[in-house]
Amino acid sequence: MNIHLRMTKVFMAAFLRRTPSVNALEPFTVNMRVWPMDLDFNLHKNNGRYLSCMDIGRMDLAFRAGLHRPMFKYKWMPLLGSSTIRYFKSLRPFQKFDLVTRIAGWDEKWVFIEQKFISKGHVYAVGTVKVLFRGADGNVPTKTLLHYAGINDESPVLPQWIADWHSADQALGKYIPKQ
Incomplete structure (x- = not known):
C-alpha cells in the first residue's frame, strides 16, 4: 500500500471520528502491515519507510488531539526539526505491526514525540522527533498549540535520553557553519 493511501486512511478515520481523544498525552496506535513496496534489497522494511510511517503516526496524533x-x-x-531512530529487529514482508505515538514532552519551541514500532509484543524500532507548527506569522507558540490539544499542564520530564539527544542536536546546529 502506498504511503499516500495510508495517510488517506488516517485522514478519513479522523474526519469520521466524532470527537478527538480526551487525553492527548496518552499514546495513540496505528495498525499497519509491511507491504512489498516497503521492502529493501534485504527483503525487510526499508529504513526510509519507517520515517514515512512515523509521519502518519504524527498526523494521526494531531487529528486525534483536535489539532486539525x-x-x-x-x-x-x-514541521519536523530533527529525528532519530534506533532499529532493534527487522520487520518482514506482510508482518503486522503497531506504531505507537506519544508526546514525550515539550519546551517553548519544540514538541518531542516518541514513536515505537511494535509487533507481537516486541519493540522493533524506536524513533523520536521534535516538531513545531508554523503559520503565516511564524512559529506557533507551543503553549498555543497545546491549548488547542487540550493540554494545559507543564511538560512531563523528558526521558534523559531524549534530553541528551536534544542537547546533541542543538550542538550540531551550532557546529554547522552558516552559509
Missing part, C-alpha cells in the same frame, strides 16, 4: 481544526483554519504547517 486550527491547522486548517490558520493554515498551520507541521
Whole structure:
C-alpha cells in the first residue's frame, strides 16, 4: 500500500471520528502491515519507510488531539526539526505491526514525540522527533498549540535520553557553519 493511501486512511478515520481523544498525552496506535513496496534489497522494511510511517503516526496524533481544526483554519504547517531512530529487529514482508505515538514532552519551541514500532509484543524500532507548527506569522507558540490539544499542564520530564539527544542536536546546529 502506498504511503499516500495510508495517510488517506488516517485522514478519513479522523474526519469520521466524532470527537478527538480526551487525553492527548496518552499514546495513540496505528495498525499497519509491511507491504512489498516497503521492502529493501534485504527483503525487510526499508529504513526510509519507517520515517514515512512515523509521519502518519504524527498526523494521526494531531487529528486525534483536535489539532486539525486550527491547522486548517490558520493554515498551520507541521514541521519536523530533527529525528532519530534506533532499529532493534527487522520487520518482514506482510508482518503486522503497531506504531505507537506519544508526546514525550515539550519546551517553548519544540514538541518531542516518541514513536515505537511494535509487533507481537516486541519493540522493533524506536524513533523520536521534535516538531513545531508554523503559520503565516511564524512559529506557533507551543503553549498555543497545546491549548488547542487540550493540554494545559507543564511538560512531563523528558526521558534523559531524549534530553541528551536534544542537547546533541542543538550542538550540531551550532557546529554547522552558516552559509
